[in-house]
Amino acid sequence: MSRELSEEERAEFANEIERLRQEHRDLDAAIDALMAVGANDALQLQRLKKRKLALRDRISFLEDTLTPDIIA
Template identity: 45%
Template sequence: MLTEEEINNAQATLNELRVEHRDLNLIVEHLSATPIPEQDQLLIHRLKKRKLSLKDKIYQLERMLVPDVRA
Protein backbone atom coordinates (compact mmCIF):
# COMPACT_ATOMS: atom_id res chain seq x y z
CA MET A 1 0.00 0.00 0.00
CA LEU A 2 1.34 3.39 -0.96
CA THR A 3 1.34 6.37 1.35
CA GLU A 4 -0.45 9.54 0.31
CA GLU A 5 2.92 11.24 -0.26
CA GLU A 6 4.10 8.39 -2.51
CA ILE A 7 0.86 8.56 -4.47
CA ASN A 8 1.21 12.33 -4.91
CA ASN A 9 4.83 11.97 -6.01
CA ALA A 10 3.93 9.20 -8.45
CA GLN A 11 1.09 11.27 -9.91
CA ALA A 12 3.36 14.30 -10.33
CA THR A 13 5.96 12.15 -12.06
CA LEU A 14 3.27 10.59 -14.22
CA ASN A 15 2.07 14.03 -15.32
CA GLU A 16 5.62 15.10 -16.18
CA LEU A 17 6.22 11.93 -18.19
CA ARG A 18 2.95 12.39 -20.08
CA VAL A 19 3.88 15.98 -20.98
CA GLU A 20 7.33 14.92 -22.15
CA HIS A 21 5.85 12.05 -24.18
CA ARG A 22 3.34 14.41 -25.81
CA ASP A 23 6.07 16.94 -26.62
CA LEU A 24 8.29 14.26 -28.13
CA ASN A 25 5.36 13.01 -30.18
CA LEU A 26 4.82 16.49 -31.62
CA ILE A 27 8.52 16.84 -32.44
CA VAL A 28 8.69 13.44 -34.13
CA GLU A 29 5.55 14.18 -36.14
CA HIS A 30 7.00 17.51 -37.28
CA LEU A 31 10.37 16.04 -38.21
CA SER A 32 8.75 13.11 -40.00
CA ALA A 33 6.53 15.42 -42.05
CA THR A 34 9.45 17.34 -43.54
CA PRO A 35 12.24 16.04 -45.76
CA ILE A 36 15.34 15.72 -43.61
CA PRO A 37 18.97 14.74 -44.11
CA GLU A 38 20.08 11.18 -43.36
CA GLN A 39 21.81 12.11 -40.08
CA ASP A 40 18.52 13.51 -38.77
CA GLN A 41 16.96 10.06 -39.21
CA LEU A 42 19.16 8.99 -36.31
CA LEU A 43 17.70 11.83 -34.23
CA ILE A 44 14.17 10.70 -35.05
CA HIS A 45 15.11 7.14 -34.12
CA ARG A 46 16.49 8.29 -30.75
CA LEU A 47 13.40 10.38 -30.07
CA LYS A 48 11.15 7.42 -30.84
CA LYS A 49 13.17 5.21 -28.47
CA ARG A 50 12.83 7.85 -25.76
CA LYS A 51 9.06 8.01 -26.40
CA LEU A 52 8.84 4.24 -26.01
CA SER A 53 10.83 4.36 -22.79
CA LEU A 54 8.53 7.07 -21.45
CA LYS A 55 5.49 5.05 -22.45
CA ASP A 56 6.83 2.08 -20.48
CA LYS A 57 7.45 4.25 -17.41
CA ILE A 58 3.97 5.78 -17.72
CA TYR A 59 2.43 2.30 -17.90
CA GLN A 60 4.37 1.16 -14.82
CA LEU A 61 3.29 4.19 -12.80
CA GLU A 62 -0.33 3.79 -13.89
CA ARG A 63 -0.28 0.14 -12.82
CA MET A 64 1.22 1.15 -9.47
CA LEU A 65 -1.47 3.80 -8.90
CA VAL A 66 -4.43 1.72 -10.04
CA PRO A 67 -4.47 -1.58 -8.17
CA ASP A 68 -5.89 -4.66 -9.82
CA VAL A 69 -9.52 -5.19 -8.89
CA ARG A 70 -10.57 -8.81 -8.82
CA ALA A 71 -14.19 -9.46 -9.60
Protein backbone atom coordinates in the same frame (compact mmCIF):
# COMPACT_ATOMS: atom_id res chain seq x y z
CA MET B 1 4.32 -8.76 -1.35
CA SER B 2 3.58 -5.11 -1.95
CA ARG B 3 2.72 -2.43 0.51
CA GLU B 4 0.12 0.26 0.05
CA LEU B 5 1.37 3.63 -1.11
CA SER B 6 1.08 6.66 1.15
CA GLU B 7 -0.90 9.67 -0.04
CA GLU B 8 2.39 11.53 -0.54
CA GLU B 9 3.77 8.73 -2.71
CA ARG B 10 0.53 8.59 -4.71
CA ALA B 11 0.74 12.35 -5.30
CA GLU B 12 4.39 12.09 -6.35
CA PHE B 13 3.55 9.30 -8.79
CA ALA B 14 0.61 11.25 -10.19
CA ASN B 15 2.85 14.30 -10.69
CA GLU B 16 5.52 12.20 -12.39
CA ILE B 17 2.90 10.62 -14.67
CA GLU B 18 1.67 14.05 -15.75
CA ARG B 19 5.23 15.28 -16.37
CA LEU B 20 6.03 12.17 -18.40
CA ARG B 21 2.81 12.49 -20.41
CA GLN B 22 3.76 16.08 -21.28
CA GLU B 23 7.24 14.98 -22.35
CA HIS B 24 5.63 12.20 -24.41
CA ARG B 25 3.37 14.75 -26.16
CA ASP B 26 6.36 17.03 -26.76
CA LEU B 27 8.33 14.17 -28.33
CA ASP B 28 5.34 13.32 -30.50
CA ALA B 29 5.25 16.92 -31.73
CA ALA B 30 9.01 16.92 -32.34
CA ILE B 31 8.81 13.69 -34.34
CA ASP B 32 5.90 15.06 -36.40
CA ALA B 33 7.81 18.29 -37.03
CA LEU B 34 10.95 16.47 -38.17
CA MET B 35 8.93 14.31 -40.52
CA ALA B 36 6.95 17.30 -41.85
CA VAL B 37 10.07 19.23 -42.84
CA GLY B 38 11.48 16.14 -44.48
CA ALA B 39 14.43 15.83 -42.15
CA ASN B 40 16.29 12.73 -43.18
CA ASP B 41 18.04 12.24 -39.86
CA ALA B 42 16.96 8.67 -39.29
CA LEU B 43 19.17 8.31 -36.22
CA GLN B 44 17.60 11.34 -34.55
CA LEU B 45 14.08 10.06 -35.33
CA GLN B 46 15.01 6.63 -33.99
CA ARG B 47 16.33 8.15 -30.75
CA LEU B 48 13.20 10.26 -30.27
CA LYS B 49 10.94 7.27 -30.90
CA LYS B 50 12.98 5.10 -28.51
CA ARG B 51 12.72 7.77 -25.80
CA LYS B 52 8.98 8.03 -26.45
CA LEU B 53 8.59 4.26 -25.96
CA ALA B 54 10.62 4.38 -22.74
CA LEU B 55 8.34 7.13 -21.45
CA ARG B 56 5.26 5.08 -22.34
CA ASP B 57 6.69 2.10 -20.43
CA ARG B 58 7.43 4.25 -17.36
CA ILE B 59 3.95 5.81 -17.47
CA SER B 60 2.38 2.35 -17.68
CA PHE B 61 4.46 1.13 -14.74
CA LEU B 62 3.46 4.11 -12.59
CA GLU B 63 -0.21 3.79 -13.55
CA ASP B 64 -0.13 0.08 -12.68
CA THR B 65 1.49 0.91 -9.34
CA LEU B 66 -1.22 3.45 -8.54
CA THR B 67 -4.03 1.08 -9.51
CA PRO B 68 -4.78 -1.34 -6.70
CA ASP B 69 -4.80 -5.03 -7.54
CA ILE B 70 -8.33 -6.37 -7.71
CA ILE B 71 -8.73 -10.06 -7.18
CA ALA B 72 -11.65 -11.24 -9.25
